[in-house]
Amino acid sequence: MSDIMGLKAKLGLDVFKHDNEPHIKIKPGMERDPRLKRAVLVCPAGLYSLNAEGEVELTIDGCLECGTCRIACGVEVLDWNYPTGGAGVQFRFG
Amino acid sequence: MEKFDVIIVGGGLAGLAAAYTLAQQELEVLVLEKGDYPGAKNVTGGRIYVSPVRDLFPDLWAKAPLERFIAHEGVTMMAKERSVSIAYHGQELLEEPYQSYSILRAKFDRWFAKQAERKGAMLVTKSRVDEVIIEDGKVCGVWAGGDELRADVVIACDGVLSLTAEKAGLRKPGNPHDFAVGFKEVIELPAETIENRFNLTDNEGAAHMFMGEVTRGKFGGGFLYTNKESLSLGIVVGIKDLMEDQPAIEAPVLLDEFKQRPEIAALIRGGETVEYSAHVIPEGGLNALTKLTGNGIVVAGDAAGFSMNIGVTVRGMEYALASGYYAAQAVLKAREAEDYSAGSLAVYEQLLKDSFVMKDFNSFRNAPEALENPRLFTHYPELLGNVMRDMYHMPAGPKDRLYPTVMKYMKFNDLLKMFGDFRKVKKI
Ligand SMILES: Cc1cc2nc3c(=O)[nH]c(=O)nc-3n(C[C@H](O)[C@H](O)[C@H](O)COP(=O)(O)OP(=O)(O)OC[C@H]3O[C@@H](n4cnc5c(N)ncnc54)[C@H](O)[C@@H]3O)c2cc1C
Ligand code: SF4
Numbered sequence: 165m166s167d168i169m170g171l172k173a174k175l176g177l178d179v180f181k182h183d184n185e186p187h188i189k190i191k192p193g194m195e196r197d198p199r200l201k202r203a204v205l206v207c208p209a210g211l212y213s214l215n216a217e218g219e220v221e222l223t224i225d226g227c228l229e230c231g232t233c234r235i236a237c238g239v240e241v242l243d244w245n246y247p248t249g250g251a252g253v254q255f256r257f258g
Numbered sequence: 259m260e261k262f263d264v265i266i267v268g269g270g271l272a273g274l275a276a277a278y279t280l281a282q283q284e285l286e287v288l289v290l291e292k293g294d295y296p297g298a299k300n301v302t303g304g305r306i307y308v309s310p311v312r313d314l315f316p317d318l319w320a321k322a323p324l325e326r327f328i329a330h331e332g333v334t335m336m337a338k339e340r341s342v343s344i345a346y347h348g349q350e351l352l353e354e355p356y357q358s359y360s361i362l363r364a365k366f367d368r369w370f371a372k373q374a375e376r377k378g379a380m381l382v383t384k385s386r387v388d389e390v391i392i393e394d395g396k397v398c399g400v401w402a403g404g405d406e407l408r409a410d411v412v413i414a415c416d417g418v419l420s421l422t423a424e425k426a427g428l429r430k431p432g433n434p435h436d437f438a439v440g441f442k443e444v445i446e447l448p449a450e451t452i453e454n455r456f457n458l459t460d461n462e463g464a465a466h467m468f469m470g471e472v473t474r475g476k477f478g479g480g481f482l483y484t485n486k487e488s489l490s491l492g493i494v495v496g497i498k499d500l501m502e503d504q505p506a507i508e509a510p511v512l513l514d515e516f517k518q519r520p521e522i523a524a525l526i527r528g529g530e531t532v533e534y535s536a537h538v539i540p541e542g543g544l545n546a547l548t549k550l551t552g553n554g555i556v557v558a559g560d561a562a563g564f565s566m567n568i569g570v571t572v573r574g575m576e577y578a579l580a581s582g583y584y585a586a587q588a589v590l591k592a593r594e595a596e597d598y599s600a601g602s603l604a605v606y607e608q609l610l611k612d613s614f615v616m617k618d619f620n621s622f623r624n625a626p627e628a629l630e631n632p633r634l635f636t637h638y639p640e641l642l643g644n645v646m647r648d649m650y651h652m653p654a655g656p657k658d659r660l661y662p663t664v665m666k667y668m669k670f671n672d673l674l675k676m677f678g679d680f681r682k683v684k685k686i
Contacts, residue, residue: 250384
């Protein structure tokens with residue numbers, strides 16, 4: 165279907181290979197940093213959210229490795245790397 | 259420890275172009291690619307201009323797995339409740355050799371890698387480069403998945419974030435102002451349906467750009483390309499604009515809204531989305547290019563910032579191919595001189611300057627600034643939409659004369675602003 169589908173369903177169409185460790189992490193103590201809030205808007209996979217305590221949380225499953233959060237929030241708040249070789253998203257069309 | 263003549267980080271267009279060119283000259287070339295296969299991590303909108311790079315790879319194009327040649331161009335100014343489109347059909351677009359094609363990278367890059375391997379390049383996939391080996395101020399190789407790999411020279415073709423160039427001290431993590439993010443869906447439809455909906459015969463294809471409401475007035479636009487049996491539909495939007503509030507909107511919502519526009523809904527109806535992808539794009543132009551060479555290292559493609567947005571189209575693929583090619587030429591020259599220092603490799607910059615790459619970057623150096631004008635993405639699409647609405651509107655009673663109808667939108671102050679905007683756009 166090309167109708168409006170939830171983001172989860174959309175990401176479910178992509179092929180992902182498991183990685184042993186999350187390749188992007190919020191640096192400890194930075195969860196409330198205002199720079200991190202930008203990720204909630206910019207992440208095309210909608211993986212960042214703001215919890216009730218005002219902290220930003222990241223669920224790495226479904227990461228498209230686009231790099232937007234690294235550019236928007238910066239490396240002071242994010243520990244950012246690509247997944248290990250052969251892991252992560254594998255586009256079939258691109 | 260293994261030693262090669264050249265190590266190329268990244269099997270995208272830039273890396274494969276460099277590998278193809280060097281392997282042809284019988285150098286020992288190693289390409290390291292973190293994806294399962296080349297193209298597995300690569301996203302584009304979808305149109306490659308072959309004309310500027312045709313002669314750099316003369317044997318490549320005849321059998322290249324490209325999608326459709328672009329025979330029909332279109333651009334739409336989108337207002338909130340209406341839109342105005344221009345369609346362009348030109349005889350020259352129908353004549354061979356065709357200037358541009360739609361493309362799907364997972365398919366193309368995989369094929370291109372095979373051609374480079376046939377020439378003798380060695381490709382290792384599922385291999386992520388983790389560190390750059392620097393000794394006495396010179397790059398001597400890389401660490402990848404626990405292996406120490408050495409070479410006379412490393413070519414960083416690892417895409418827009420280029421952690422390799424960053425680790426080699428040639429660039430800093432980017433500034434949001436200089437980057438956009440693109441995200442898209444590939445929507446499958448039978449070839450015949452595509453041809454009927456877009457008025458295409460045989461292998462003709464269409465390219466269509468959208469600006470205005472599609473990004474809620476933020477810097478960027480929408481795109482639609484026809485592939486053989488699918489459509490590439492997506493949005494490109496400046497990261498700086500996207501991360502600011504006014505209006506605060508989550509990126510994925512923009513694409514959903516775009517798909518729901520009646521102009522688009524009719525084109526994708528019955529299609530099946532088969533992939534959703536996203537990628538950052540360098541758009542800072544000339545002033546945001548990274549350092550291109552260091553001791554024992556050259557940077558090419560998106561890694562160096564060779565991608566630009568000139569309003570109606572994002573161009574990066576032909577710059578990636580060409581800069582990969584010229585990086586390879588520079589390495590060949592350095593090899594002749596047996597000198598891989600930054601100074602010796604700087605011939606790369608001269609080669610680029612003499613080519614369409616730096617000529618384009620110079621010609622369009624003011625484009626990023628000129629296009630930053632929010633009125634282009636909000637005011638004008640609405641204005642044009644309103645003028646057209648009034649022209650086409652037939653009231654129950656008498657209709658106003660056309661000239662005053664149009665002129666009511668063009669008060670002195672408006673004209674003055676338009677003139678100012680025009681002067682800026684003139685610089686593109
Ligand atoms: C949505 C969108 C629309 C676009 N539209 C167009 C368009 O219509 N026309 C156009 O010309 N351009 C367009 N572009 C730009 C174009 O896609 C890029 O400029 C082009 O892909 C750059 O090619 P590249 O080879 O430099 O980088 P990439 O294609 O990004 O390749 C980099 C490669 O390096 C690999 N890599 C990265 N890090 C490592 C590492 N540490 N170890 C091993 N491998 C690594 C990656 O896996 C990847 O294969 C668009 C871009 C996007 C995102
Ligand atoms: S890399 Fe892209 S998809 Fe992954 S978390 Fe960052 S913004 Fe989201």
